[in-house]
Structure formats: structure tokens, C-alpha cells
Amino acid sequence: MEAKIIAVLIGYIFGNFMSAMFVGKFYLHQDPTKFGSGNPGTANVGAVFGKKAGIMTCVGDLLKTLLAIGLVYAIYRQHLLIAYTGLGVVIGHCFPIMNHFKGGKAVAVMAMTTVLYDTKAGLITLLIALFLTAVMQNLTIPPLVFMLLFSFYELSKSVEAGVIFLIITGIMAYKFKKDIYDFFTGHGKRVDILYSIKKKLGILK
Template identity: 30%
Template sequence: MVDVIIVLVAYALGNFSTSFIVGKLMANIDIRQCGSGNAGSTNVLRTLGKKAAAFTLLGDSIKGVAAVLIATYFGNAENIELITGIAVVLGHNYPILLKFKGGKGIATTIGVAVITNYIVALICIGIGLIVLIKYKYVSLASLVAIILFAIILSIHSIEYFLFGAILCLLAVYRHKDNIQRLLNGTERKIGEKLNSL
């Protein structure tokens, strides 16, 4: 029963959308009605600037860290940390408090990954940053990092393989429109303003 509560708490934590809160506090806007409509740090960056985006990235990452730590200290089931990590990302992507219209889960996944396996996470983040610096596409950098994370975890154990694979599939699905734009050559690079702004 305790483990079920922990997973539900993790999902609830994911529901607290940092971008939504930052948008309301800093500009009295619903970030989901601005720019790309995504409740994530990249849309916040284009809409409200670097400071707001930094707060969003940090806040969403902390959710992932907090959820896994709660599971680590209070959970009983084997691999409850991994299940909880998935739950908090699901809460971010599909928050019931925001009618299931959330972000793409990358920042929260970063928090989960760092606290779950910081060595692999830092390697993947580093490679993702290299991709970002070289190509200027946040979506491409995010996808490269999360796919690499899943691949590396696959050599750890079947549980970690499933954990990494689920996080990867969630990220790829949420980025399906970005992937199409990347293939079409129409994806916006970091720093580009949306035409509607």
C-alpha cells in the first residue's frame, strides 16, 4: 500500500507544472496558450526569456529528483525508484490538474536520470549539450540524450532496460511533431522566436 501511495505522490508531483507557475507569476499568462503551446522550458525561453526558462528547467528537474528520493527512503518494493521515476514523468506530461496538457518531460527525466544513475545521466547530458551546441536544436539534443540513456541502461539489467525504454518512448512520442519538423527541415533552432510572438 505504501508503494502505491508513493507512485501516486510521484504522479501528483509531476502535475505541478513549473512553466505554468512561472508564466502566471512572471507575466500572468497561461504558457500553454503562448508560442508553441507546450508547457516546457523551451517554450518558456522563447516566450519569457532565459531567466524564466532557467527556473522552469530547474523546477521540473527537481520534481524528478524529489520523486525518486521519496521512493528511495520510503518505498519497499523492488525497483520502486524506477517505477516512481516513470510516474513523475507521466505526471508532468499528462497532468490531471492541467487537463492532461503538460510538457514533453525532458527536464523531469533529467532529474530522474541523475538521481537514478548519475554517471550515465551526466554522459548523456554531456553528449546532448554537444549536439545542442553544434546543431542548435533542443529537440534533437533531447532525443539523442534520452535514446543514448536507454541504450546504455540496457546493459545494466532487464529492469533498467525497461525503465530506460519507457522513458525513451515517452520522450519520442511527445516529440513526434518535432521529429517531423526535423525531417522536413522546419524545426526551429534555439534562440529563434516563434512567428506568432
């Protein structure tokens, strides 16, 4: 139990380092929470300030998750603690003390956590989410479907791990609550990634 608590605490500390805020301060010289949706995350930073800033934010979130999980695993060598550390990073990212508990939605954090915990299942569910994003042209429902699929799969293998990932899914759903409401009321933002890819490849002009 002590190791699990420490794993969550270490994850929470790392989660507090908001990549969007660092990119905003040292690269953009702007506060990303004052633009767009106000969310200090990859999607908002990328939409408002461009792809480079969005990628930098995403890489930062992936890296802090990797470092937190790597540190805990190096100390304890317990696979289950990957999930507990991921939970801590998600809580820290979504409710960071350093940013007055106003954080992001933890999509990148969870992508890294799932792949590190169960690489095959993580990649498969991420591909499903990517497909749904392309078809639905939406950035809200696919991440939640991805986490639900992954959580239920892990639940079938380990109740404890499955419950942890379901808790994480619940936290993400809470952070996405406005976006979920907008989606089901027909006011959700549409993102045509296929169009963007074709345009990038020169298929469309």
C-alpha cells in the same frame, strides 16, 4: 509490485505540478500555453518570456522530480524505485490531470531522474546531448538520443530498469512527434547555443 505502483503514483502526483503554469500565474501573470508553441515547458517559456522565466521553470521541474524520488527512496530505500518514480513524474508532467492532460515534454524531469539513478552514465549522456545540441542547433533530436543511449546502457545492466527508461523514451518521442516531423522535413527550429554563449561572453557583439 505494490511498492512499484506506489512509486509511480507518487511520481505522477508530483509530475502534475507544472512549473511553467506556476511561473506563468504568479510571476508572469500570463498563461504560457497561449504563447509560442503552447508547450508548458522550459524551452517555450524561456523563448517567449525570457531566460529568467525559463530558468525558474526548469528549476521547478528539477525540484519536483528530486522531491518525488527523494520521498519514495526515503520510504523504501530501493534503487530501482528511482526509475519507477521517474516514470510516474514523466507521465504526470506530460499528461497532467491538473492541466487537462496537456503537459510538457519532460526533458528536465528525465535529466534529473537519470542523474539520480546512475550519476556517471546520466552526466556522460547529458554531455553528449549538449554537444549534439551545439552541433545540430536543434532541441529535439539530442534529448531523444540522450535517452536512448542511457536506456540501452541501463538495459545492459538491468533489463527491468532498461525497459522502464525505454518506455519513458517512447513517451518523450510521442510528445516530440511534431518536432521530429518538422526536423526531418527541414522545418525544425534552429537554436545556436554556441552563438548565444559567445555573445554572452562578449566574444561576439
